[in-house]
Amino acid sequence: MAKHAQTRKTWEQPSAASAPASDRQAVYVTQPALPELEAFLPYLQEIWDSHILTNGGSMHRRLEAALCAYLGVEHISLFCNGTQALITALQVAGLSGEVITTPYSFVATAHSLLWNNLTPVFVDIDPHTLNLDPARIEAAITEKTTAILPVHCYGYPCDVEAIRAIAERHGLQVIYDAAHAFGAQDASGSLLRHGDLAILSFHATKVFSTFEGGAIICRDEATKRRIDQLKNFGLSADGTTVEVTGTNGKLSEIHAAFGLLQLQGVDEALEKRRRIDQRYRAGLAGIAGIRCIQGVGETVGNHAYFPILVEPEFGVGRDALFAHLAAHNIHGRRYFQPLISGLPMYREYPSASPANLPVAHQRVEQVICLPIYPDLDDATVDFIIGLIAGAAA
Numbered sequence: 001m002a003k004h005a006q007t008r009k010t011w012e013q014p015s016a017a018s019a020p021a022s023d024r025q026a027v028y029v030t031q032p033a034l035p036e037l038e039a040f041l042p043y044l045q046e047i048w049d050s051h052i053l054t055n056g057g058s059m060h061r062r063l064e065a066a067l068c069a070y071l072g073v074e075h076i077s078l079f080c081n082g083t084q085a086l087i088t089a090l091q092v093a094g095l096s097g098e099v100i101t102t103p104y105s106f107v108a109t110a111h112s113l114l115w116n117n118l119t120p121v122f123v124d125i126d127p128h129t130l131n132l133d134p135a136r137i138e139a140a141i142t143e144k145t146t147a148i149l150p151v152h153c154y155g156y157p158c159d160v161e162a163i164r165a166i167a168e169r170h171g172l173q174v175i176y177d178a179a180h181a182f183g184a185q186d187a188s189g190s191l192l193r194h195g196d197l198a199i200l201s202f203h204a205t206k207v208f209s210t211f212e213g214g215a216i217i218c219r220d221e222a223t224k225r226r227i228d229q230l231k232n233f234g235l236s237a238d239g240t241t242v243e244v245t246g247t248n249g250k251l252s253e254i255h256a257a258f259g260l261l262q263l264q265g266v267d268e269a270l271e272k273r274r275r276i277d278q279r280y281r282a283g284l285a286g287i288a289g290i291r292c293i294q295g296v297g298e299t300v301g302n303h304a305y306f307p308i309l310v311e312p313e314f315g316v317g318r319d320a321l322f323a324h325l326a327a328h329n330i331h332g333r334r335y336f337q338p339l340i341s342g343l344p345m346y347r348e349y350p351s352a353s354p355a356n357l358p359v360a361h362q363r364v365e366q367v368i369c370l371p372i373y374p375d376l377d378d379a380t381v382d383f384i385i386g387l388i389a390g391a392a393a
Contacts, residue, residue: 027380029333029372032204033269040289043257052253055232059256063210066263071183072190073217075224078251079231082179082201082214086112088230088249089197089216090149092223093173097144102132103341104360105151105353109177110340113149121145122341122351125360129296130154130307130367133359134162138170145174147369152181153193154335154369155207156295157303158187160194163310175199178217182208184272185300191216202259206264207273207304210259213251272374273303276381280306280370283385287392289314306372307335309363315393318366324391330384332368339364353393 043059050058060078063121079085090099090112099113103122113120123140126133132150145385148167158176167174174194179201181191192198202213216227229235234246245384284290291309295301318334325332339360341352354361369386 004315018167026329026331027371027376027384028331029369029371030205032209033262033265033374034114035265040261042260043261045132045287047253047257050253054250054252056228057248057253057256059253060261062252063251063256063259063263064215066260067215070263070266072125073192073219075218075221077216077218077224077227077231078256079216079249080198080255081212082203083108083112084231084247084249085199085201085214085216086110086175086177086179086246087115089199090116090118090147092216092218092227092229093147093175093197095146095173098142099149100132100137100140100145101149102151102360103357104130104153104336104364105177105340106179106336107225107340109149109151110346114345119144120340120346120349120351122346122349122357124357125153125363127359127363128294129156129158130293130363132163134159134166137163141170141172142274145170145172147175149175149177151177151179151335152184152200154293155180155182155184155302156293157181157184157186157191157297158194159297160191164194165197165233169243170242173309179214180206180304181302182206183266183300183302183306184298184304185293186297187298187299191298197223198218202255207302208259208335209262210251210255213255213259213312266347269374273372274301276376277301277303277306278377279381280372280385283382284308284388287314287389289392290388303372305335306370309366309368310368310391311366316391318368321388321391322368325384325387328383328387330371330387332370334364334367335369337364337367 064076097121098121101119104125110120121140123136124133130153160313173196176195176198178198184191200215202210230246231249234241234242234244281292289311293307310321346352
């Protein structure tokens with residue numbers, strides 16, 4: 001206990017009388033950032049006046065252009081959600097056979113493969129970034145492998161150069177699930193510029209939200225036309241015939257309008273997230289057995305999540321700490337438990353064997369994502385740090 005005494009003194013838990021709202025009201029892992037309702041009304045009025053609610057109207061076109069400019073990408077195609085975007089991206093890529101991917105992600109990553117009749121091949125993760133480990137990819141490549149589907153987990157960059165080199169050596173495509181990576185950058189610019197295709201999620205929990213939404217980022221106009229056709233039932237450009245088997249993945253005008261409004265405040269929201277991230281890191285730095293995940297290679301982070309690892313030196317297990325926080329109405333999440341590879345529809349694949357994924361199985365038992373969102377106040381962050389320090393054995 002002595003090794004934690006100084007930390008607990010520094011982050012002493014407040015008394016009941018002085019406790020912040022987090023001790024009395026539930027604090028969840030995230031909370032959507034919403035502008036003033038009055039600011040949204042002019043956008044709605046414009047939609048009402050136009051009588052155009054969907055099918056690539058003015059709001060949709062304006063948001064695509066604004067996002068290309070903000071993110072530093074050439075072509076973007078908006079979708080109703082990130083999962084539909086990923087399913088369509090895999091369809092556009094024309095893949096077959098096996099696709100190498102991570103077991104450590106939200107289930108939509110692997111589900112998108114099954115929806116395309118592709119076989120997921122799970123490869124273990126890096127113990128530090130929790131992203132797909134390039135050192136393990138080549139051993140999983142077979143004559144049936146056609147692509148790699150990595151995830152920029154928590155918005156932290158994958159080892160994009162190592163993955164690119166492997167893909168080039170073996171003639172594979174790379175499609176990035178960049179659902180978490182809005183606004184994140186490495187030395188070459190936006191993370192979204194890597195791979196043959198990349199997808200985003202604009203779900204309400206993401207750093208940039210359209211309530212529900214998503215996007216595919218591609219490199220050329222011809223690919224964008226193909227994507228836009230597939231998300232609109234496979235209709236021809238003039239809408240007179242159906243040329244390919246498509247789906248309905250369109251983003252409505254109301255969702256696009258909300259995105260235009262949200263984009264005005266996204267830099268302020270990202271800066272607030274950055275300050276919360278720094279406060280957590282400073283407060284948790286002296287607690288043995290608590291390790292904050294750190295991105296490798298990023299030049300601009302988006303601080304979409306704040307994952308910590310509860311290691312043996314902490315003295316109590318992850319689930320005990322999770323329960324301790326919940327008892328004080330602090331509700332983190334054990335992202336991503338269970339592993340995708342452990343779910344019923346995946347566990348019988350040979351690559352899903354726990355023996356094949358030792359790091360993922362270790363880390364999924366250690367991780368907690370702590371609350372982080374723009375309106376989370378300093379007092380609550382300090383309270384959470386104090387609870388963690390006080391739980392150390």
